[in-house]
Amino acid sequence: MPSSLVTGNSLLAIDVGAAGTRAVLFDVIEGEYRFVASGAAPSTAEAPFKDVAEGVRNAVTNLQTVLGKNLLDDARGLITPSQPNGSGVDAVVVTLSAGPTIKTIVVGLLKDVSLESARRLAETTYTRIMDTIGLSDMRKPDQQIDSILRIRPELVVIAGGTDGGASRSIQKLLEPIGLASFLLPEEKRPAVLFAGNEKMKGEVTTLVGALASALHFSPNIRPSLDTEDIDPAEGELARMYVNIRKRQIKGVDLLDLWSGGHVLPTAYATGRMVRFLSKVYGSQKGILNVDLGASAATIAAGFRNKSVLKVYPQFGLGENLAGLLNHTTLENILRWSSLDISSGVLLDYLHQKALYPAAISATREDLVVSQAVSREALHLAMQSARRDFPQNIATIKPTLTPLFEPILAGGGALSDASRPGQSLLLLLDSIQPVGITTIILDQNNLLPLLGAAAAQNNILPVQVLESGAFLSVGTVVSPVTSAKYGTAILRAKLTYDNGTEARVDLKFGSIESLPLANGEAAKLTVQCLHGADVGFGPGRGGVIPVSGGALGVVFDGRGRPLDLPSDPVRRRELIKKWNWTLGGG
Amino acid sequence: MQAPVHHVIGLTTIVRERVLPVAGKVLVRLQQKVGLGDIVAETRWAREHAMLDVARMLGISANTADRLIKCKVNDRLAAGTEIAVGKGLFPRTVRVPREGRVVAVGGGQVLMEVGETKLELRAGIPGTVIEIIPDRGVVIQTAGGLAQGMWGNGRIDTGLLINLTDGPDSVLTAGRLDVSLRGSIILAGMVKDAETLQVAAELPVRGLILSSIYPSLLQKAREMRYPIIATDGFGPLAMNSVAYKLLSTNAKREVTVNAEVFDRYTGARPEVIIPLPISADPPAPRDVDTFAPGSQVRMRRPPHMGMIGSIVSIKPGLSTLPSGLRARAAEVKLENDETALVPLVNLEVVG
Numbered sequence: 038m039p040s041s042l043v044t045g046n047s048l049l050a051i052d053v054g055a056a057g058t059r060a061v062l063f064d065v066i067e068g069e070y071r072f073v074a075s076g077a078a079p080s081t082a083e084a085p086f087k088d089v090a091e092g093v094r095n096a097v098t099n100l101q102t103v104l105g106k107n108l109l110d111d112a113r114g115l116i117t118p119s120q121p122n123g124s125g126v127d128a129v130v131v132t133l134s135a136g137p138t139i140k141t142i143v144v145g146l147l148k149d150v151s152l153e154s155a156r157r158l159a160e161t162t163y164t165r166i167m168d169t170i171g172l173s174d175m176r177k178p179d180q181q182i183d184s185i186l187r188i189r190p191e192l193v194v195i196a197g198g199t200d201g202g203a204s205r206s207i208q209k210l211l212e213p214i215g216l217a218s219f220l221l222p223e224e225k226r227p228a229v230l231f232a233g234n235e236k237m238k239g240e241v242t243t244l245v246g247a248l249a250s251a252l253h254f255s256p257n258i259r260p261s262l263d264t265e266d267i268d269p270a271e272g273e274l275a276r277m278y279v280n281i282r283k284r285q286i287k288g289v290d291l292l293d294l295w296s297g298g299h300v301l302p303t304a305y306a307t308g309r310m311v312r313f314l315s316k317v318y319g320s321q322k323g324i325l326n327v328d329l330g331a332s333a334a335t336i337a338a339g340f341r342n343k344s345v346l347k348v349y350p351q352f353g354l355g356e357n358l359a360g361l362l363n364h365t366t367l368e369n370i371l372r373w374s375s376l377d378i379s380s381g382v383l384l385d386y387l388h389q390k391a392l393y394p395a396a397i398s399a400t401r402e403d404l405v406v407s408q409a410v411s412r413e414a415l416h417l418a419m420q421s422a423r424r425d426f427p428q429n430i431a432t433i434k435p436t437l438t439p440l441f442e443p444i445l446a447g448g449g450a451l452s453d454a455s456r457p458g459q460s461l462l463l464l465l466d467s468i469q470p471v472g473i474t475t476i477i478l479d480q481n482n483l484l485p486l487l488g489a490a491a492a493q494n495n496i497l498p499v500q501v502l503e504s505g506a507f508l509s510v511g512t513v514v515s516p517v518t519s520a521k522y523g524t525a526i527l528r529a530k531l532t533y534d535n536g537t538e539a540r541v542d543l544k545f546g547s548i549e550s551l552p553l554a555n556g557e558a559a560k561l562t563v564q565c566l567h568g569a570d571v572g573f574g575p576g577r578g579g580v581i582p583v584s585g586g587a588l589g590v591v592f593d594g595r596g597r598p599l600d601l602p603s604d605p606v607r608r609r610e611l612i613k614k615w616n617w618t619l620g621g622g
Numbered sequence: 623m624q625a626p627v628h629h630v631i632g633l634t635t636i637v638r639e640r641v642l643p644v645a646g647k648v649l650v651r652l653q654q655k656v657g658l659g660d661i662v663a664e665t666r667w668a669r670e671h672a673m674l675d676v677a678r679m680l681g682i683s684a685n686t687a688d689r690l691i692k693c694k695v696n697d698r699l700a701a702g703t704e705i706a707v708g709k710g711l712f713p714r715t716v717r718v719p720r721e722g723r724v725v726a727v728g729g730g731q732v733l734m735e736v737g738e739t740k741l742e743l744r745a746g747i748p749g750t751v752i753e754i755i756p757d758r759g760v761v762i763q764t765a766g767g768l769a770q771g772m773w774g775n776g777r778i779d780t781g782l783l784i785n786l787t788d789g790p791d792s793v794l795t796a797g798r799l800d801v802s803l804r805g806s807i808i809l810a811g812m813v814k815d816a817e818t819l820q821v822a823a824e825l826p827v828r829g830l831i832l833s834s835i836y837p838s839l840l841q842k843a844r845e846m847r848y849p850i851i852a853t854d855g856f857g858p859l860a861m862n863s864v865a866y867k868l869l870s871t872n873a874k875r876e877v878t879v880n881a882e883v884f885d886r887y888t889g890a891r892p893e894v895i896i897p898l899p900i901s902a903d904p905p906a907p908r909d910v911d912t913f914a915p916g917s918q919v920r921m922r923r924p925p926h927m928g929m930i931g932s933i934v935s936i937k938p939g940l941s942t943l944p945s946g947l948r949a950r951a952a953e954v955k956l957e958n959d960e961t962a963l964v965p966l967v968n969l970e971v972v973g
Contacts, residue, residue, distance in 0.1 A: 079624070079967065084889025085909035095624065137887055179673040179733070186671075216726060216733055220671075222644070356886060359837075384837045385857030389927070392772055392855065392884070396923045396968045397947055403924050404945040456946060 047119050048497065049108065049126040050486035051093055051292065052303060053133045054080055055332035055355045056395040056449065058092035060100040061486055062108075062126070063497060070497040072506040075481055076100025079395055082135040082286050089135060090288030115295050129296040130489040133279065134303040134332040136286050138165040138350040138357065142190045142227075144210050146172050146197035151233065154258045154265050155196035157425055158232060161271045161346045162278045162302050163333055164192060170210055178213050185217035190227045191281055193249070194274070195241075198234025200260050207237060211244045218248035226250040228277050232258045232270040250284070253277055271346065275305040299493065303485045304328075307447075308337045308346035310488030310498065315339025317499070321431045325441040326484060327419070327468060328448035329411055331355030331394040334418035335448075338441070340430050347422040352414040354450055355394030359387050361410070364417055372601055373409040373466060375612040376402060386410070408463055411450040415467035433471045433517045433570050437597050440472050440572060445507070447479035457510045457587040458619030462548075469599050471517050472572035473561075473581060476510040483507070509555055511586030515593040518569035520545040526569045526594055530562040531583075543594040546611070548618045550592065553585035561590060588619060623936075623950065625911045625971045628920055629770045629893075630864045635906045636768055636895055637752070638880075641759030642743050643667070648754055656745040658780045658878055662760045663743040668722065668735035676716050677730025680708040684730030691732060697724045705732060746778050747878050748897050765904055767872055767896035769853060769865045773835060774881030774892025777849035781807040781828035783896075785873040790833065791860035796821040803827055807879055809869050812858060816842045823848065829879035831869060831894055833861035834928075849881035851892040854928040862920055863930050863957055864972050872896045911971040913952060921954075923968040930972060931956040937963070 047064040061075040076099030081092035094113050101108050107124040110116050116125030141164040145152035152171045159166055167188045170181055193214055197207050218226045229249040231241045235257050246252045255270035279300050283289045293300045301309075307326055315324045319341055328335040334352035338345045350357055351364060361370075367380040386406050390396065398404035423438070431440040444464065446452070451460050460478055464470075483506055487498035518526050527543040531551045539551045553559050563571055564578040573579040583590055595615075602608040646665025650656060677687035690706045693699060699718045706716040722736035749764030784806040786798055792811030796818045799808075807829035813819060816839055822830055823846050835843060835852040843850045853865045861869075878895045889909075911917065917933045931954040941951035941963055949965040956962055 083886040085626070087887070087889070177673065179671045182671050182673070182733070183669070187669075212729075220725060381836075381857065385855075388837045388840075388856040389923075393922045393968075397943075397949055397965055398945045399923055399943045399947075399965060399968060400925050401945050404947065 047126045047128070048490055048494070049097070049115075049129045050490060051096070051129065051131045052482065052486055053082070053089050053093060053131065053135045053292070054303070054330055054449075055082070055135050055353070056080055056330070058089070058096045059482065060093065060096040061481065061483065062100060062104065063490070063501060069504070070500040071504050072481060072483060072501050074100060074103040076103055080135050088287040089133075090291045093288070093292065117295075128493070129299065130486065130493070131292045131296045131300040132303040132306045132485045132489050133282060133289065133292075133300055134163060134330070136163070136282050138163055139192050139278065139281060140165060140167050140188055140190045141192045141194060142166070142168045142170065142185060142188065144170045144193060144195040144197070144214065145233075146203060146206055146210070148173050150262060151197040151259045154267065155194045155232070157265075158196070158258055158267050158270050158274060159192075159194050160348060161267070161308070162274055162304060162348055163350050164348075165350055170213065172206060172210075181213040182217045182220070185213060186220060189221065189225055192277065193227045193229045195229065195231045196233045196258050198237060198257075199262060200235050200257050202234055204234060204237050204240065207233060208240060208244065211241065215245045215248050218245060228253070228281055230255060230270070230274060230277060232256070232273075251277065251280060268344070271305065271308070275302050278302045278305075299489060301489045304333065304335045304337070304346060304348040306485040306488035307335060308344060308488070309491060310484050311337040311339045312344040313488070313491055313498065315341070315344060320442060322440040322442040322474075323430060324443065324445075325468070326445040326447070327415060327451070327464070328446070329354065329415050329418075329450040330448035334414055336418055336422035338422070338426060340427055343427045345422065345425055345427070347418070347425060349418045349421060352418045354390070354411065354414060356391055358391040358394070358410070361387060361414060365413055370409050370413045372608065373412040373612070374405055375609050375616060376405045377605070377609065378402070378406055378409070382406065383409075407450075408459065412463055412467045415463070419468050433572060434597075437471050437517060438469050441470060441474055443475035443477050444468065444470055445477045445479055445484060447482045447484055452478055452480050452482055456621055457508065458616065458621035461510050461513075461588060461591065462615055462619050462621055465513065465515070465593050466599060469515075469597055470513060471515050471597050473512065473514050473583070475512050475584065476586070478508040478510055480508045481506060509584065509586035511550075511553065511588040512561070512583040512590045513593060514561075514563065514571055514590065515597065516543070516565060516569035516571050517597045518545065518567060519596055520567050522546040524567060526566050527571070527592065528564040528566065529590075529592060531590055532560040532562065534558060541592055543592045545594055545596060547594050548591065548615045549594070550588055550618065551590045553583065553589040555585050555587060557585040559583055559585070559590075591619065623913050623966050625913045625917070625966075625969065627908055627911050628970045628972050629768050629907045630862070630868055630972055631768045631907055632868060633766065633898060633900070633904045634768055635763060635765050635903050636747065636749075637761060637763045637906065638747055639755070639759065639761050640743055640746055641755055642741065645757040646741070646743075648757070648760060650751050650754075650760060652751055652754055654751045656749065656751060656762060658745050658748045660745045661742045662745050662751070662762075663758070665741050666738050667741045668738040670735070670737040671725070672719060672722065672734045672736045674705065674716060674718070674732040674734070675730065676706045676732060679716050680706065680714055682708065682730075687730030688728065691727055693724050693727065693732060695724055695727060698722075699724065699734070744778075746880055747895050764895070764897055765900040766898040767868055768907065769868050769894045771851040771853045771881075771892040771894070772855045772884065773852040774883055775843045775846060775850045776881060776883050777847065778878070778880045778882070779807070779828040779849050780876060780878040781805055783807050783809060783869070783873050783875055783877045785809045785870050787811045787866075787870065790863060790866040794818055794830075794832075799825060799827075801825065807831065807877055809873065811861065813839065815839075819843060819846055819850070822846075829881070831879060834859035849879040851879055851881045851894065859928045862928050862972070864918070869894065908973070911973070913966055913969065913971070918972045919954060919969045920972045921964060921968060922970060926956060926962055926964070929956055929958075931962070934961065936966075
């Protein structure tokens with residue numbers, strides 16, 4: 038088994054998603070870590086396989102084909118460490134998001150204090166909060182017990198009590214949890230995380246320790262009324278997630294063995310990487326990563342003193358897709374469509390796609406429906422995540438998306454780099470960035486894998502990030518303004534390194550772009566009209582250096598918040614025009 | 623590449639596990655022949671609990687209350703049974719509000735299971751018990767035709783299969799349902815309105831086998847007491863030709879519709895089972911196959927959703943689809959003689 042990533046050169050990173058499994062090889066080339074190649078295969082957590090290791094072996098086999106060397110032996114076991122003949126790898130890390138959403142109950146004292154913190158903690162991994170038990174819960178204890186027995190939760194997250202504070206009230210809340218666990222068959226008992234008053238560890242152990250499938254403690258997430266500290270508990274919850282999956286899904290224990298215990302929830306690994314990036318590259322603006330896949334929509338944002346990780350299985354594009362309508366309407370989804378699609382077709386799509394999350398759009402119409410759904414899902418995820426962003430962050434307007442630099446995007450629905458314009462417009466519509474920001478596509482979905490590797494080897498992620506494994510789509514300028522359609526809102530001049538210039542006059546309601554190739558830099562001079570604000574203040578311009586990308590410098594003059602025309606014909610024409618401008622077809 | 627398999631088979635060995643949701647008593651023996659209506663296991667199940675806070679009701683400490691509580695775990699108590707009496711000149715008493723069983727005593731409290739009901743597990747398919755799962759249920763083996771579906775309303779029943787379709791894309795309307803169909807399982811094509819489901823319930827029928835169901839009807843379909851299965855999915859979809867041929871040629875036979883809810887993790891699928899007499903056990907169905915030229919496949923996504931075809935060739939590398947996406951794909955000859963390029967992830971082997 039690999040023991041250290043620092044002493045090893047090659048690293049096999051495996052991502053087991055709800056729909057697909059990927060095996061990615063990083064190795065040292067000319068003295069620096071590089072992304073070498075990847076192989077993919079359908080995930081096999083579901084029947085008939087019910088064993089994630091099968092899909093992993095298939096993905097590694099496909100990677101072997103690309104590499105032209107063996108990573109698996111004749112018995113399909115992993116060859117480790119790497120051999121003199123070039124076969125094998127030195128180390129393995131794994132990220133995991135496959136499996137059913139974890140049924141969770143959150144318990145806390147006050148609705149707006151510890152219960153809210155417990156909810157935020159539960160939302161850092163692939164959970165679905167099925168019930169909430171707090172002091173203001175008017176149900177009798179036996180009704181709470183019946184509810185727990187009906188739900189059969191896999192996880193209970195308990196918060197409450199400042200350190201050294203309330204204990205009697207928490208004891209009272211623990212009673213129904215302990216009794217319900219006692220009544221459940223042993224194999225169905227939930228894992229319990231206690232993240233409350235640290236003085237209560239002994240009592241919690243007495244009340245639920247023997248009745249939970251596992252009892253974990255983390256530092257208090259609400260040590261005082263006005264302080265919340267979720268980060269340490271996030272790590273504990275990530276470990277519990279992997280343990281729950283080990284009980285639920287065959288093969289996870291084998292991956293744990295291969296990786297020497299380096300299995301992480303994909304979202305947690307992403308969050309770790311964003312936190313790392315915000316420390317290394319952080320500016321006044323935050324760093325944002327969005328990931329839209331079959332298992333969940335994940336938003337990870339890093340700010341100067343705080344990071345936020347939000348995992349929304351309810352907005353994932355897989356088995357939960359039909360439930361998207363619990364959060365939005367067919368009309369809201371169809372407003373993003375460039376074609377005249379009936380609500381019946383969309384409804385059938387949502388149900389059919391939920392049956393086969395791995396299936397892809399073969400026709401143009403199906404792709405348009407799929408992208409409309411993706412837009413709405415990511416938009417909802419972003420709206421939900423914004424509620425938990427810290428107060429004192431850089432914004433142009435507090436009600437809009439905060440200022441980010443850069444914005445990274447990954448996941449099956451976003452990372453297709455064959456037409457970056459389509460991905461960019463999807464991001465502009467759903468995230469609605471403001472000001473000036475760089476958009477980067479994680480075309481190989483490497484970010485979580487780098488996050489998994491980072492704890493063991495902090496050189497690898499930095500070197501891979503700087504090696505061009507990510508695709509820069511370009512710099513996006515999104516003025517915040519409201520004006521009549523067609524009114525000039527911004528003038529910009531791009532001065533290239535060779536002294537030549539390109540100019541654009543941006544009108545409200547339009548999207549424009551100026552070419553600036555990947556790897557090139559230029560100076561962007563912006564003059565704002567009619568009070569438009571790109572981060573320099575209303576109506577104020579400025580000069581900033583910008584870097585290039587697949588689409589150069591893109592100017593999104595559609596205003597914030599984006600207000601699409603209510604007339605469907607005109608709206609669809611505009612969406613087609615915007616798509617065409619960005620080369621999305 | 624490994625291929626998922628959608629089972630539509632004329633004759634195969636079918637093995638199904640039937641288990642109680644909670645521990646109970648298994649009523650059959652190994653190798654016993656069972657009919658589909660036979661009860662194979664039973665249990666008593668209480669869905670509700672009653673918590674009696676004796677200490678609070680008597681106004682005493684938990685420790686004192688524990689000494690006064692007269693019942694113990696597993697006692698079955700009738701409604702009104704006295705379980706604790708306080709002290710003093712006019713002692714208060716605590717009585718059980720409903721009939722039930724004591725499940726926990728301690729901390730000055732008594733927790734009871736109440737509202738117990740008897741739960742009987744039926745065989746669901748006629749066959750032979752080949753395994754006993756202690757305290758939980760059985761594994762039953764039978765032989766016959768098998769057609770899996772995509773959606774089921776969670777019910778199970780058996781009856782004579784009556785074909786009301788004119789073809790795989792038929793639509794069943796309320797007007798086609800009359801009293802002569804009472805107690806039958808109906809091969810029905812698409813259903814577009816709730817009225818048809820309701821009229822079928824009023825006859826009543828013992829099951830509906832649909833090609834597809836409109837998502838707007840799902841809630842109504844879940845409320846129906848008879849099993850409803852959709853073989854191909856949602857919206858206006860014709861029944862795939864292999865399933866249609868199997869089901870329509872077995873009309874007038876006894877069939878079981880097990881409209882189990884699709885569960886991707888356990889592999890539970892709604893299905894129609896057509897028990898058939900055999901002289902030797904036919905082969906069991908394959909759960910996994912490999913995409914190869916000649917494989918019979920079913921399309922999972924537009925433009926040919928639900929259609930059956932045959933793989934002509936697997937394309938090397940990645941192919942560009944009409945949507946612009948790139949994926950591993952196969953050239954498939956469809957049953958209408960057209961040829962289509964279909965991504966492998968949009969295919970499943972039928973067999």
